[in-house]
Amino acid sequence: MKTVRSAPQPGKARLTTSAMIASIAAEGQKTKPAPFGRALVELARSRSDVVGMTADLGKYTDLHIFAKEFPDRYYQMGMAEQLLFGAASGLAAEGFMPFATTYAVFASRRAYDFIHQTIAEEDRNVKIVCALPGLTSGYGPSHQAAEDLALFRAMPNMTVIDPCDAHEIEQLVPAIAAHQGPVYMRLLRGQVPVVLDEYDYKFELGKAKLIRDGKDVLIISSGIMTMRALEALQALKDDRVDAAVLHVPTIKPLDAETILREAGKSGRLVVVAENHTTIGGLGEAVAALLMRSGVHPPFRQIALPDEFLDAGALPTLHDRYGISTAEVARQIKQWL
Amino acid sequence: METLTNTPKLADRAYNIRRNALRMGEVQGQGYIAQALDISDVLAVAYFHAMRYRPEDPSWEERDRFLLSNGHYAIALYAALIEAGIVPEHELETYGSDESRLPMSGMAAYTPGMEMSGGSLGLGLSIAVGMGLGLKRKKSDARVYTLFSDGELDEGSVWEAIQSAGHYKLDNLIGIVDVNNQQADGPSTQVMAFEPLVEKLQAFGWFVQRIDGNDLDAVIAAFDAAKSHPAPKPRMIVADTLMGKGVPFLEQREKNHFIRVEQHEWQLALAALEAGRQV
Numbered sequence A: 001m002k003t004v005r006s007a008p009q010p011g012k013a014r015l016t017t018s019a020m021i022a023s024i025a026a027e028g029q030k031t032k033p034a035p036f037g038r039a040l041v042e043l044a045r046s047r048s049d050v051v052g053m054t055a056d057l058g059k060y061t062d063l064h065i066f067a068k069e070f071p072d073r074y075y076q077m078g079m080a081e082q083l084l085f086g087a088a089s090g091l092a093a094e095g096f097m098p099f100a101t102t103y104a105v106f107a108s109r110r111a112y113d114f115i116h117q118t119i120a121e122e123d124r125n126v127k128i129v130c131a132l133p134g135l136t137s138g139y140g141p142s143h144q145a146a147e148d149l150a151l152f153r154a155m156p157n158m159t160v161i162d163p164c165d166a167h168e169i170e171q172l173v174p175a176i177a178a179h180q181g182p183v184y185m186r187l188l189r190g191q192v193p194v195v196l197d198e199y200d201y202k203f204e205l206g207k208a209k210l211i212r213d214g215k216d217v218l219i220i221s222s223g224i225m226t227m228r229a230l231e232a233l234q235a236l237k238d239d240r241v242d243a244a245v246l247h248v249p250t251i252k253p254l255d256a257e258t259i260l261r262e263a264g265k266s267g268r269l270v271v272v273a274e275n276h277t278t279i280g281g282l283g284e285a286v287a288a289l290l291m292r293s294g295v296h297p298p299f300r301q302i303a304l305p306d307e308f309l310d311a312g313a314l315p316t317l318h319d320r321y322g323i324s325t326a327e328v329a330r331q332i333k334q335w336l
Numbered sequence B: 001m002e003t004l005t006n007t008p009k010l011a012d013r014a015y016n017i018r019r020n021a022l023r024m025g026e027v028q029g030q031g032y033i034a035q036a037l038d039i040s041d042v043l044a045v046a047y048f049h050a051m052r053y054r055p056e057d058p059s060w061e062e063r064d065r066f067l068l069s070n071g072h073y074a075i076a077l078y079a080a081l082i083e084a085g086i087v088p089e090h091e092l093e094t095y096g097s098d099e100s101r102l103p104m105s106g107m108a109a110y111t112p113g114m115e116m117s118g119g120s121l122g123l124g125l126s127i128a129v130g131m132g133l134g135l136k137r138k139k140s141d142a143r144v145y146t147l148f149s150d151g152e153l154d155e156g157s158v159w160e161a162i163q164s165a166g167h168y169k170l171d172n173l174i175g176i177v178d179v180n181n182q183q184a185d186g187p188s189t190q191v192m193a194f195e196p197l198v199e200k201l202q203a204f205g206w207f208v209q210r211i212d213g214n215d216l217d218a219v220i221a222a223f224d225a226a227k228s229h230p231a232p233k234p235r236m237i238v239a240d241t242l243m244g245k246g247v248p249f250l251e252q253r254e255k256n257h258f259i260r261v262e263q264h265e266w267q268l269a270l271a272a273l274e275a276g277r278q279v
Helices: A035-046 A064-069 A081-093 A104-110 A112-120 A148-153 A166-178 A224-238 A256-263 A282-293 A314-320 A325-335 B007-028 B033-050 B071-083 B089-094 B124-137 B150-154 B156-167 B197-203 B216-228 B263-275
Strands: A031-033 A050-054 A074-076 A097-103 A127-131 A159-161 A183-186 A191-193 A209-212 A217-221 A243-247 A250-252 A269-277 A299-304 B065-068 B144-149 B173-179 B207-212 B235-240
Touching: A031 A035, A031 A166, A035 A050, A035 A064, A035 A166, A050 A081, A081 A097, A081 A104, A081 A112, A081 B124, A081 B156, A097 A104, A104 A112, A104 A127, A104 A148, A112 B124, A148 A159, A148 A183, A148 A250, A148 A269, A159 A166, A166 A183, A166 A191, A209 A224, A209 A256, A217 A224, A217 A256, A217 A282, A217 A325, A224 A243, A224 A269, A224 A325, A243 A256, A250 A282, A256 A282, A269 A282, A269 A325, A282 A299, A299 A325, A314 A325, B007 B033, B007 B071, B007 B089, B007 B216, B007 B263, B033 B071, B033 B144, B033 B173, B033 B216, B033 B235, B065 B071, B065 B124, B071 B089, B071 B144, B124 B144, B124 B156, B124 B173, B144 B150, B150 B173, B173 B216, B197 B207, B197 B235, B207 B216, B216 B235
Parallel strands: A050 A074, A050 A097, A097 A127, A127 A183, A159 A183, A217 A243, A217 A269, A269 A299, B065 B144, B144 B173, B173 B235, B207 B235
Antiparallel strands: A031 A191, A159 A250, A209 A243
């Protein structure tokens, strides 16, 4: 039975809930504005089959940039996600390549059957691009898509991508366009951190990339958790912990070869870090792969708990649920 | 493709579609036969009077699209596709069997001429909206026909699609809703009141006609008017039909959403259909 929370103590200073579309960039961090919207405009200049569609979230998914540049190739479907994806299937059936945007919660939870039947089962070339993945909103479970990767991983025919930063998003827009078939892509929008440019990183669909090598710990991560892992390296180094970071932006199909190669190197703790519930995401995908392959390193998961997450300020919540930089470093040190 | 305007010839086509459906039903011993019989007149007019297609090239770019949203009516559409020469007649005996291209519920990847995977009810009109937008982008004059059932009116997504088709003034969409007043749990109007349907659809910006879907002359006139109507609106044909039409003992059978027909009754059904044929 649902019980109402008890009232907080008065007079205490508190962080306020972040805006719904708050940037996840830390203060002073290098960022780029709207990398998805800009990359899509660039792509659409050379590909006339690209169309943009949304369900009343054009501004909140950076699709407004595309709409401004190509108003006649932009379809506003109203606040109706089932229609959005059914209509995207219809446009794809007619030879177009829709980039359909909404929030991750609405695509994964409200419109799941429409995506399953009209896009995945019919193998339509629709790119599903969704903001507010995992815990990137302080609005509570209505806007926190903690289980989106699990749901889309379970869908046959779906390619699933969790990018880290603006540098990666710019590269993956043309890459998923070159791939024939449905794609689910987690979106970071607004002022998006730029991190991977310093690591000579290049996105390749279906490839995991070793960003940093290290001998004590192998952190396998996707999305913003790769950024957090890289940020945690300094704190780990201060405690003489030498950590490697393997970035896995393509959650499905999983780059089994690279993961097994890195996880198979003896003597390292393997930690999978993801902005997603412990159930059904990258962590369990990697665990199952290792088990199936007879590779058995010490294994830990950094992920969101299997519960409805709190509302509040994102820094507070990321600390509370163990996915802030400080918490990543603290947990790893504790496990060594 | 033939364009028949003569009612007796279309009646022959409707008879053949019903006959094909009964022959498929016999393979399974059960199925959505009553729906196939009720919608055969509409399908005869769609495939032999209204639509543009090439039987030998089901994905011909300039074809009119036909979406079967109510995937369980697949037996009816297969019957029409066989009659239209899109599916070979000999496949009829494989209906619903392992390795058949004619599964119980219609799917795009299985059957030539099947444009979508239906069955999860309420999908068709959303796809139709996207196709309608896509055809306009391509400056194609092809139309999108979508058949769906009165039970699907319970699905919210159907109204999302109806609203957006009005918004985008998709005059290349022709919806056909089969009002046979029967869904899984009982009479559709009792399961969830959906009337006044014509007024609702008109309020959503559609050109709406309500007809007796088993009166061939009325069906022909409705398709003609739907195609030629001058207003920039999507078009809906509300077709009131009789479950089991053409086989009197099936018309009267109660709870006929999914009917079981005894082995000896198939020949009786075919004989009854033959007897009722207007030659």
